[in-house]
Amino acid sequence: MSGNVQLLSEALAAARAENRAALIAYLPAGFPTVDGGIAAVRAVFDGGADIVEVGLPHSDPVLDGPVIQTADDIALRGGVKIADVMRTVREAHEATGKPVLVMTYWNPIDRYGVERFTAELAEAGGAGCILPDLPVEESGGWREHADKHGLATVFVVAPSSKDARIATITEAGSGFVYAASLMGVTGTRESVGAQAKDLVRRTRATTELPVCVGLGVSNARQAAEVAAFADGVIVGSAFVKRLLDAPDQEAGLTAVRDLAADLADGVRRGRAGA
Known part of the structure; x- marks a missing residue:
């Protein structure tokens, strides 16, 4: 299967x-339950997301802020397994x-087995993987299996990345490049700032791949700001917070669907005046 x-x-x-940026939503598998997580992914697609990243919950999510850590903890206490992540994707x-991708740290894949993971993800209809902590230099085995199964390998570049380093990362990646808008962990911010725009410019100088910006975007105004210069706008913590704050599952699904619709409107406004 390709x-x-x-x-x-x-x-x-x-x-x-x-003439707009794509809206990419992130939601962890197994949160608030496996079935609830699947319903949430469908709800953000219904609201207008173009692509969804399904997070594989991890006990030590070093790049994730408190909102996603809380959701991961709930999912792990609920007993979420890699099989549940694959079911969510499927x-x-x-x-x-x-298109549905998986975002995961490397350790769970390494323990599970690269060949098994890539084969199962492709069979589930997955589009690829975002691997924020896998060094490009150590990614050859993963990329060989991912390529065999027709999966994208999305790497992350950061504002601290030197131009030569960005070129090395983008040469190895496929699908798109994940540009982290700021240094630090995921979470909502008041401003996404000029760092992101400069990072997109520097990344585009090295690759034809789309460059999508994540970390910090939480509302339509910020989505429009980033959409003016990026190929995609990635939103995670804001969706997860809507689910955490909801009094029940139906209210949560309505909240994430409405947020997706608001953000989808934002990415469409981003270049309207450009």
């Missing part, structure tokens, strides 16, 4: 053809036909 990396590329190209993709 996987759905082509679907990912098509979703990003379709947004570009509409059911969300089958229900919507849209």
Whole structure:
């Protein structure tokens, strides 16, 4: 099976053809429950997300802020397994036909087995993986299996990355490049700032891949700000917080659907005046 990396590329190209950034949402698998997590992914797609990243909950999520850590903890206490992550990908993709990636730290894949993980993700219809803590120099084995199964490998660049380092990272990646808008952990911010714009400029100088910006975007105004210069806007903590704050599951699903619709409007406004 070839996987759905082509679907990912098509979703990003379709947004570009509409002169807008793509909206990419992040939600952890197994939160608030496995079924609830699947319903949440479908809800953000219903609201207008183009692509969803499904997080593989981890006990030590070093790049994630308190909101996502709280959700991961709930998922892990609920007994979430890699099989549940694959089921989330499969059911969300089958229900919507849209691209679904997995975002995970390297350790769970290493323990599970790279060949097994890539084969199962491709079979589930997954478009690829975002691997924030896998050094490019150590990624050869992963990329070989990912390529075999038609999966994208998305690497992360940061404002601290030197230009030569960015070039090394983008040369090894596929699908898109994840540009972390600021130094630090995930979470909502008052301003996404000029660092992100400069990072996108420097990253584009090294690659033809779309450059998508994450970390800190939580509302339509910020989404529009980032959409003015990026190929995609990635939002995670704001969705997770809506689910955490909701009094029940239905209210949570409504909240994330409404936020997706608001953000989808934001990414469309981003270049309207440009």
